Amino acid sequence: MNKIIILGILTINIILQTTVLNVLTINGATLNTSLLLIITISVYLDPKESLLYTLYTGLLLDTVTGVFIGLNTFIFVLIAYGISIIQEEIVKESYLTPLLLGIASILIYNFFSLFFVYLLGYTVRLAHYFSMNTFIEIGYNSVFMLLIYTLFGKFYARRIKEVKY
Amino acid sequence: MVIFMGVTSGDREEVSAVERWVGNIITPIQRAVMTPIHAVQDRVYDIANFAQLNQQNQELELKLIEKEQEIIEFRLSESELEELRGLREALNYVSAEVHGEPISARIISKSNADWFNVFTINAGENHGINLDSVVLSERGLVGRIIETGDNWARVMSISDSNSSVSFKVLRDDNVEGIVQGSVSQDLEGYLFDPRMEIEVGDKLVTSGQGIFPEGILIGEVTEIGKSREQLLDAVTVQPAVDFQKINRVLILGLEELN
Incomplete structure (x- = not known):
């Protein structure tokens, strides 16, 4: 794929995620489409290529949102690398694959976010991790x-078909 | 990467050239994307509320804000203000004062993580916005400017975990303390003097210490308990501003006076 x-998709996604999608919240739960795209790219593309896209997405999102770069x-x-390790074992055609990877990635994302936020001196409680919002966020x-x-x-x-023929 | 996070986590005097460059490219696009969204939001709001009811509601809201401001002004006695001014002069204390016309701006993007409350507005240095300018909405204190670009600025709301505001209780302005943002949307804080009394339902306003001018509504006390050290009264405060629904803000300029 070009x-x-x-x-372009990753850049447009970041613009939409920080604007339109932030309006479409469910009880405060927002969509993390950058994470969802990274999971998808990591499953389908070559690990080195997907890591480069991941770096680009992460750095751009950090710069645009203005939180800790x-x-x-x-x-x-971390998530893209984890997926690249198990990439060969993943059944790509199953609908369970995106669901399980999505749920695991959101939990990992929230855990590490809170961990770093705590390390940087913020007040963090475990209740925040297991709040109702996390479940809504996972479903959404x-x-x-x-x-x-x-x-x-x-x-x-x-x-793939085009490349073959 | 972790070191990079640490370096960029604190208050920075100036954003890097790359951040400014990215901001100058991305924010006009974000503004363009949000313009129809804002228009749709406004239309949906108008349709959802019958014209007359909407008008009545706005009138009542304005009256309520007016009355709340009157109460605030009433409570902040003139003698106490004079006393504080005298003290400030005696100590040669440098404080920030609001000056100039307030600038109105729209929010064009938000950080989508629950534990940060940072958003971007469609006004920047070209509109006279400086670092630490105070941001308000019609309901009360929103936060302060933490980064500025040519035509954009980032606001850290008071509900951000990295934000803290000194307050006084509107009912009794001898009761003072400090609140800070938390990972939840509520503010958490404590009283400077644990012997002082505070009640659920008390309204808190800025005390004037720090960058925020005195008398801006912060929120309402929803819970009182002992802090982990059991020494200070811990308070939980619901901010007056609903940060999920906020779209427009007012920015006040600051000037240092001796």
């Missing part, structure tokens, strides 16, 4: 995870 198209980047790279993001994963999967399959 690298410029992927970079490196926080999203670090967690995204899972729906979009399925959608993004399916669309990207079809796109990727078409591209």
Whole structure:
């Protein structure tokens, strides 16, 4: 797939995530479409290539949102690296794959976010991690995870076909 | 990467050239994206509320804000203000005072993590916004400017975990303390003097210590308990501003006076 198209998708996604998607909250729970895209890219693309896209997404998101630069980047790279390790074992065609990876990634993302926030001197309670919002966030993001994963999967399959013939 | 996080976590005098450059490119796009969203939001709001009811509601809200401001002004006695001014002069204390016309701005993007409450507005240095300018909404204190670009600025709200505000109780301005943002949307804090009394329902206003001018509504006390050290009265405060729904803000300029 053309690298410029992927970079374009990731950039547009960040603009949408920080604007339109922030309006579409459910009880304060927001969509982390950057994370969902990174999971999808890490499943389908070559590990080295997906890590570069992950670095780009993390750094751009950190710069645009203006919070600690490196926080999203670090967690995204960690998740992408984890997925690249198990990439060969993943059944890409199963609908359970995006669901399980999505849930695990959101929990890992929240855990490390709170961990770093705590390290940087913020007041953090475990209740924040296990709050109702986390469950709503998982459900909300899972729906979009399925959608993004399916669309990207079809796109990727078409591209493989084009390369073969 | 962790060191990088640490370096960029504190208050910075100036954003890096890369951040400014990215901000100058991205924020106009974000503004363009949010313009129709704001228009739709405004329309949906108008349709959802019958015109007359909406008007009545706005009138009542204005009256309520007016009355709340009157109460605040009433409570902040003139003699106490004079006393504080005298003390400030005696100590040659440098304080920040509000000056100039307030600048109105729209929020064009937000950080989507629960534990940060940082958002970007569509006004920046070109509009006269400086670092630490005070940000308000019609309901009360929103936060302060932490980063500025040419036509954009980032606001850290008072509910951000990195933010703290000194307060006084509106009912009795001898009761003072400090509140800070938490990972939840509420503010948490304590009283400077544990012998002082505070009640659930008490309204808190800024005390004037630090960068925030005196008398701006912060929120209402919802819970009182002992802090972990069991020495100080810990208070939980619901901010007057609903940070989930806020769209427009007012920015006040600051000037240092001797």
